[in-house]
Amino acid sequence: MRQPSPDWIAAAVKATAHGHRDDATWLGSQRERSDDLGFGWIYFALARASNAERVLVQGTGRGFSAACLALAIEHRPDAMVTILDPGFSEWIVDGERTDQAAGLWTDQEQVRRHFAPLGLTNIALLRAQSDQGYARLKARDEPFDIILIDGDHGYEQCLKDVRNAVSLLRPGGLIVLHDAVCPDWPGVALAIDMMQAEDDTLQRVVLPIYPGVCILQKSDAGANDRVPLDAPAFALSELVEQRLSRGRSLTQLRSELAEKDDTIARLQDELRTSLYQRWTRPVRRMMARIGRMGRFHRRVS
Secondary structure (H helix, E strand, O other): OOOOOHHHHHHHHHHHOOOOOOOOOOOOOOOOEOOEOOOHHHHHHHHHHOOOOEEEEEOOOOOHHHHHHHHHHOOOOOOEEEEEEOOOOOEEEOOEEEOOOOOOOOOHHHHHHHHHHHOOOOEEEEEOOHHHHHHHHHHHOOOEEEEEEOOOOOHHHHHHHHHHHHHOEEEEEEEEEEOOOOOOOHHHHHHHHHHHHHOOOEEEEEEOOOOOEEEEEEOOOOOOOOOOOOOOOOOHHHHHHHHHHOOOOHHHHHHHHHHHHHHHHHHHHHHHHHHHHHHHHHHHHHHHHHHHHHHHHHHHO
């Protein structure tokens, strides 16, 4: 069985990481570096330790998580990683256009070429938006061992994605969510809490290292029989329990969490505006003073 060798790691990070740079200070969104897989070690270990054969990656960026998972299961004859991605012609992140993954995931031949330098041949493409893609996968009636979700980070869509993933997961299977403790994307943590409130067969573990990874495991045991592995994301589990204990319906709870999501987004915008206004004027004054000093220096010299 192949292991992630230093050469493979360097090639994988360069080919599949977002915004990759060769300098030693660069740290990617998966906490990967030029010589380290970061969260990729977790993905690799989960797939190898669970003897996974069928893996789904929803939202794969340039393919980093898919590559780590594919390497972990390639020794199994029928093992396959399926990428569920719409293959957008352009990407917009935080309101800015980026070409980091633009044009990728157009067809299976392009996928083959992209991963060939890493020696990976066990990756298939399902090009679709998540709702349509999950519907097509449900029609096949072939459950997955691991489903990694890193798609739309808004609360409502992320919750839909997790619900769909749960319906496609075999008992004992794992759902992995990226950005689980990321203040920029609170919808992910909110969706995780809501999903656990709805389904007591899910156990949760959260790695609270920014931007965070959450692992959900589906079991047949009821809430009273399962091992408590919960680690609260943003301490919202307490909020969920309080609301449910007061007799609130799940619909009411979902509405309250959505309002909280909107409030967090509004406060983030206000904070950015405040910081911009606070620092822009002093910096401009400083630059003006530097400019005046330069002109004075030229006159006296």
